[in-house]
Amino acid sequence: MRGTRFARIITYLVLGLFSLLFAFPFYYVFVLATWPGDRVLEFPPHMFFGNGVQENAQILFSRVPYLKNFLNSLGIAAISTVLTIFFCTMAGFAFAKYKFKFKKQLYQFVIATLAIPGFLNIVPFYKMMVAFKWINTWLPLIVPGMAGAFGIFLMTQFMENSIPEEILEAGRIDGLTEFGLLMKIAFPLAKPGMAILGIITFIGSWNSFTSAMIFLPSVEKTTLPVALSMLNSRVDNNMGGLMLGTALSLIPIIIVFVAFSKQIIAGLTAGAVKS
């Protein structure tokens, strides 16, 4: 009994230590966001909050249309996430639960596209977007990623392991259409996988820099990472504004993670326990 309690204390101590280790960078960004620009890089580093928020906010909001950029990032990330989850789950369901001609080859082709580095596509991709007249719109940052290879792979693997054939058969016997099976059985059972895909997509879209830089040239229409890069200067000291902008940009990520943490953990542990 005593041994069990001791082990538990050690476990909590180790977990607590790791939690602090992972939480510290977030805390540190918020601390730096409160120091004036000329004091951000001081050594030894600041561990507690300073009094430069007002000054930093003045720099941040006067140099870039931060609110617009924030809403652009939020809109692009939210729409990307919803559409990616929807289409990748559909594709994953098809690959996992249906038999059709050339299924194996098609799946291999989808997986093979993962091996192509993104920057190799950028020039032809840009030409396509110009031809579609999609420059300065959100579409290049949303549409091509809707049925991304990684999402399809993730959802296929998840569906294969988490949705028993028997449930689908029972659904069919009860008169569900194939789309009904997807909506009423596959989607609810795939929630943990969808949460994982959702958070990966949201964070990826939220942090996306190069695509936003190229496809959204207008400062009013661009996203947060591009807007924040405008503050990056060697002559001017915008460091305080940059840190404040970065700290504020972390808030949606933290909210998304906290809101979906239950599903994310369920998704990560799915398949770990044999039922």
Add this chain to the structure above:
Amino acid sequence: MKRLAVLLLALVCAGTLFAQQFDPNKKYVVTMGLYGDLERAYKKVFESPAFKAKFPNVTFKFQTADFNGHHNRLSTVIAAGEVPNDIEALEIRYVANFIEGGGLTDLGAPPFNGKQVGKDIVAFAMANATTTKGKLLAMPVDIAPAVLFYRKDLADAAGVNLDNLKSWDEYIEVGKKLMIDKNGDGKKDQFAITHPGDVALIPLNGGNGDWIKDGKILEPKERYIAVLELAKKIRQAGIDADLGAWTGPWVESFKNGTVATMPNGAWFGGSLKTWIAPDLKGKWRVAYLPGKMYAAQGGTYLSIPAKVPAERKAVAWEIIKYLTTNPEAQLITFKEIDAFPALTTVYNDKIMDEPEEYFGGQKVRKIYADVALHTPNSEVTEYDNVIVSIWNRAIGNVILGKQTPEEAYQQALKDIKATIQ
């Protein structure tokens, strides 16, 4: 029939020429792709009464990002053969990428005749934007003459003079005297320089060009070996603080006296003054590089992408001409962001003779101008950026003692040949 054809041809040519002309009465919105603080500086120029009087109908749209983001976007758009902004800024390190690859308008050719227009622009900067085939791809708007920034108070305390160092060897000897254990813990906590890498490019025209000259790579060999030896000697002498550039401790080292000198481009003086160490007013000074070496460490060029339509090229060229050859525009940019003028006629302006309070009343601009006028021309190729990264690796290996200068040189030579052939 022949006459009619000639007449038609003449009409077409006249029409094209007319379309390429700038019409001051027409409204234009010029788009500019910029990086860093350029937008702020150029906005000041465009708000000036002189500019407004000359271009009452021209307005601007800016696309600004950091160095890498800006140049990556530009490379992608140009590689895709699409139309970027009417005017695109290029940092000196990135000019080489476009030297032979195309994508930019030859501003040396008619109707621009940029070489004639830029006759008063400092020669080395014009050379850096000129291809081996003589095309002028961009106009230099600001430059960064390389000098030695140093802390006068620390030099005085150590009893050394950094103003007229005869050679880098003398710099190392003086540097040893600047090494001080300030808190008495038995360890040195004041150093001469942040890192030996700070001198990796400066003796080689600041890394701008001549890596391949007349088809020969890294020649003359002695010149390159000497730089590797210099980095090695600095590390062996222990006069560097081993600080990575633009990290917190690096920035702090200029403020708290950990480092007493810094060889860098003139723009660094602006950074010291405005945000790195504004409280040290009167304590920093500027000297020529050891051995009165002349080099540049940074600079901005303005280009017109080839795909920009002819009429927009005409107005873009008018704006570039104004920014690069109008003394008032050059001085506004200088005052606003400490970007040193590329236009040599400005060097005679009284502002160049003004003492700078931050540098203890020293007339530092005179030194910058002198360095600019004496910096040698160098030959730039499209491989320069790759070569610089290979060279930096060689320097790193020598500093860490992984290779001797000779081994590092041979390795760099081999890597460069493998990359470009």
